[in-house]
Amino acid sequence: MRSLWTLLALPLLLSSLVLVAAFGVAAFFLECARRISCRHSIDPSDAFFEDPNSLRKVPCPSIFDQAEKYLSLIIPAFNEEYRLPGAFIETINYLQRRSASDKSFSYEVLIVDDGSSDRTSEVAFDFVRKYKIENVRVLLLGRNHGKGEAIRKGMLHSRGELLLMLDADGATKITDLEKLESQICTLAEKVKELNPGDQSMKLSDIEVAAFGSRARLEKQALTTRKWYRNLLMKSFHLVVLLTVGPGIRDTQTLLTNLTAARKLFTNMRLKRWCFDVELVYLCKHLGILMTEVCVNWLEIPGSKVRLTSIISMLFELVLIRLGYGLGIWKICN
Missing domain, CATH: 3.90.550.10 (Spore Coat Polysaccharide Biosynthesis Protein SpsA; Chain A)
Incomplete structure (x- = not known):
């Protein structure tokens, strides 16, 4: 009889420990999200x-x-x-x-x-x-x-x-500015065509954002980078897809206009690695038109990305999902 109780108690104990650990991790993430839930103020x-x-x-x-x-x-x-x-x-x-x-x-x-x-x-x-x-x-x-x-x-x-x-x-070049400008103007023109009655509409009135991407260089990167860096890149792209959904694959740089920037950067909360992923999320939920533009990109020696940085990125992606998904982080228009 004692051995039977032992056999039953062990799974129950393990299940309880797993449950307690899961609740502890969830509470930790929720507390982190709560601490940065306040909207930024501007006091110049x-x-x-x-x-x-x-x-x-x-x-x-x-x-x-x-x-x-x-x-x-x-x-x-x-x-x-x-x-x-x-x-x-x-x-x-x-x-x-x-x-x-x-x-x-x-x-x-x-x-x-x-x-x-x-x-x-x-x-x-x-x-x-x-x-x-x-x-x-x-x-x-x-x-x-x-x-x-x-x-x-x-x-x-x-x-x-x-x-x-x-x-x-200098990994991304300033000469790609004109590509980004062109795409923003194209988006703005489409909005103007949909509002033919408003002839006074200017570029600054239309909320648009263009993300500079190195997506077209990914195949080249796969052949020149070490296998573990490629694995990390692919894994991270998958997690980003699950976090913010399809649309923008890469965010090496950003060009936006004044109207959109006012909304994006007064709502943005993440301070370190995944702020650009959060910007994509905010664009989608604020209705800001966005486009992905292929830009030239060079891998410059001296990168500050380490293994601990990857862990921090994954942590911040979870915060995005929890913070906005549970309504802890409010988005103000």
């Missing part, structure tokens, strides 16, 4: 750009102000002392050439230093000295928050009618 009154030439402080603008530039380019930078200069020079040269040939093209570059421990901020301020604070600005976050938060802060303090995010390593 205590934020300034420093002008190293005049030593004066320039108040940060708000994304809710009227646009003063055609393009705002946001570059998040964390310990990019060595990779930032090459990418920046290539970028600023393109912007200057385009501005010289097209007087309607005005721009600003906003470098967001995400709490770097190296000379990233010094390198960035050298660019401000050379190209003036009207064209290049540096936003210091003080401590490291994550790439997503750096981009969000930059977007919220931008002045452009169009807003572009670009990595500091």
